[in-house]
Amino acid sequence: xxxxxxxxxxxTLAAERERLDSFFHFGIxxxxxxxxxxxxxxxxxxxxxGANPFQGFQALPGDLVHPNEDTDxxxxxxxxxxxxxxxxxxxxxxxxGRVDRHPMGRVVTVAYYSLIDIRRYAxxxxxxxSQAQWVPIDKIAxxxxxxxxxxxxxxxxxxxxxxxxPIGFELLTEEFTLAQLQLLYEAILGTQFDKANFRKxxxxxxxxxxxxxxxxxxxxxxxxxxxxxxxxxxxLMERGFAFEL
Amino acid sequence: xxxxxxxxxxxTLAAERERLDSFFHFGIxxxxxxxxxxxxxxxxxxxxxGANPFQGFQALPGDLVHPNEDTDxxxxxxxxxxxxxxxxxxxxxxxxGRVDRHPMGRVVTVAYYSLIDIRRYAxxxxxxxSQAQWVPIDKIAxxxxxxxxxxxxxxxxxxxxxxxxPIGFELLTEEFTLAQLQLLYEAILGTQFDKANFRKxxxxxxxxxxxxxxxxxxxxxxxxxxxxxxxxxxxLMERGFAFEL
DNA sequence: ACAAAAGTGTTACACGTACACCCATGA
DNA sequence: TCATGGGTGTACGTGTAACACTTTTGT
Numbered sequence: 001x002x003x004x005x006x007x008x009x010x011x012t013l014a015a016e017r018e019r020l021d022s023f024f025h026f027g028i029x030x031x032x033x034x035x036x037x038x039x040x041x042x043x044x045x046x047x048x049x050g051a052n053p054f055q056g057f058q059a060l061p062g063d064l065v066h067p068n069e070d071t072d073x074x075x076x077x078x079x080x081x082x083x084x085x086x087x088x089x090x091x092x093x094x095x096x097g098r099v100d101r102h103p104m105g106r107v108v109t110v111a112y113y114s115l116i117d118i119r120r121y122a123x124x125x126x127x128x129x130s131q132a133q134w135v136p137i138d139k140i141a142x143x144x145x146x147x148x149x150x151x152x153x154x155x156x157x158x159x160x161x162x163x164x165x166p167i168g169f170e171l172l173t174e175e176f177t178l179a180q181l182q183l184l185y186e187a188i189l190g191t192q193f194d195k196a197n198f199r200k201x202x203x204x205x206x207x208x209x210x211x212x213x214x215x216x217x218x219x220x221x222x223x224x225x226x227x228x229x230x231x232x233x234x235x236l237m238e239r240g241f242a243f244e245l
Numbered sequence: 246x247x248x249x250x251x252x253x254x255x256x257t258l259a260a261e262r263e264r265l266d267s268f269f270h271f272g273i274x275x276x277x278x279x280x281x282x283x284x285x286x287x288x289x290x291x292x293x294x295g296a297n298p299f300q301g302f303q304a305l306p307g308d309l310v311h312p313n314e315d316t317d318x319x320x321x322x323x324x325x326x327x328x329x330x331x332x333x334x335x336x337x338x339x340x341x342g343r344v345d346r347h348p349m350g351r352v353v354t355v356a357y358y359s360l361i362d363i364r365r366y367a368x369x370x371x372x373x374x375s376q377a378q379w380v381p382i383d384k385i386a387x388x389x390x391x392x393x394x395x396x397x398x399x400x401x402x403x404x405x406x407x408x409x410x411p412i413g414f415e416l417l418t419e420e421f422t423l424a425q426l427q428l429l430y431e432a433i434l435g436t437q438f439d440k441a442n443f444r445k446x447x448x449x450x451x452x453x454x455x456x457x458x459x460x461x462x463x464x465x466x467x468x469x470x471x472x473x474x475x476x477x478x479x480x481l482m483e484r485g486f487a488f489e490l
Numbered sequence: 491a492c493a494a495a496a497g498t499g500t501t502a503c504a505c506g507t508a509c510a511c512c513c514a515t516g517a
Numbered sequence: 518t519c520a521t522g523g524g525t526g527t528a529c530g531t532g533t534a535a536c537a538c539t540t541t542t543g544t
Contacts, residue, residue, distance in 0.1 A: 023309045026271040064268045071342030095340040095355050097316030110340050220495040221541035465521040466514035
């Protein structure tokens with residue numbers, strides 16, 4: 001039966017309006033899983049809720065979508081309002097629509113995720129968020145709503161993704177060493193890689209520009225710095241990768 | 246600013262309720278992209294809308310979610326009501342939340358997709374659907390709402406998916422030949438495979454049980470029939486595949 | 491000189507690709 | 518016996534994994 005029209009029933013316009021109305025009492029929210037990397041641990045940007053429900057709990061930055069707002073746009077607005085992060089690239093992850101997932105009404109949430117350089121953006125709590133901070137993914141306290149589940153889905157999505165296309169540069173500073181990139185991959189996937197083979201594989205993609213710079217003040221041979229090449233990346237994206245591991 | 250609480254403002258409970266109310270006028274719908282395969286063409290199950298808006302247009306089976314219904318459950322109910330298909334495995338695809346995507350109000354839709362054996366289920370229009378039929382994916386007329394876009398996303402999702410894990414058996418009859426499976430892969434990906442290599446790759450996964458049966462009444466050497474092994478599949482799913490192409 | 495991490499080369503092996511060839515059936 | 522598609526074996530090149538080795542810095 002359509003909520004808009006059922007040809008078998010002759011309803012007055014008013015009655016039809018009212019019946020239809022019951023289908024329009026949903027709230028839509030967005031929640032953002034923002035991944036960062038501090039050099040050794042994979043982290044997530046979490047806020048502390050300064051309002052009910054779940055006041056005082058850790059939560060993902062998220063809030064209700066405005067009636068005249070695209071959900072994609074809402075994700076950017078909400079993230080900015082609660083954590084001060086500027087417009088970044090957010091990708092839709094999954095939608096959570098269980099009836100009982102929100103204690104104060106029927107709220108379906110659309111989850112987004114992103115990867116950013118942790119040293120580039122300092123989160124500042126805004127709106128009703130009493131805190132906004134980076135937390136290592138394995139040290140997050142009990143989360144509000146079904147946010148723990150959302151983080152789970154986001155992590156497995158990230159793991160799958162990084163094995164099939166060369167994302168991950170977004171998590172590092174603009175100039176980085178190959179060892180740092182390897183540490184990142186190992187942190188996300190929870191595995192170890194052979195140094196020589198990892199280098200060969202990464203460099204074979206031709207996505208990194210070697211710089212004429214090296215590290216300084218390290219008590220061993222300084223490593224060459226590299227930079228990510230976004231043009232080459234978008235070129236490869238169109239043709240499709242053959243990337244694995 | 247939270248829709249639930251803004252500590253900076255002292256609102257009466259009634260005023261707060263009313264303000265909050267404006268955030269709860271969304272409709273949620275589900276839309277289903279059901280893929281089938283007739284032996285040569287990849288097809289999609291489409292309905293013809295027997296009600297406004299977009300009356301007479303081709304559309305995906307989809308409708309509004311009930312207030313007390315999980316979105317996952319709604320996808321099954323709606324598909325069944327409109328096309329007569331029984332409960333099948335539907336997987337969430339993507340959520341479309343543009344403000345202007347529905348002409349009669351703010352409706353955010355969650356799209357689902359599935360793969361089924363086209364010969365196993367005969368669609369029968371129900372509810373407000375005036376037709377329900379299989380249509381080759383490249384012969385679909387103009388679709389209602391943003392459904393053409395949803396089909397695009399579903400197809401590219403399917404293509405990506407089938408290259409990385411061995412789905413596709415769902416689209417064939419229970420017993421099938423390797424040539425039929427190869428035709429299916431070629432139809433989905435729009436490419437050609439070497440017969441010998443395709444066989445080796447597929448059989449190396451140990452997902453197919455060879456049967457002691459062959460084709461009949463074909464004017465060439467009859468092909469051996471195979472059956473998909475669901476147990477082995479779920480075993481591999483947990484360990485993670487190393488599947489490519 | 492030593493420790494520590496950067497960076498490279500070599501080898502053995504697995505795997506994908508291409509292609510040629512044989513097999514079983516109906517007409 | 519021919520056409521048709523089923524089915525298999527092999528040889529070659531590429532890519533991956535494991536591991537040893539050299540290089541460059543700070544102390």
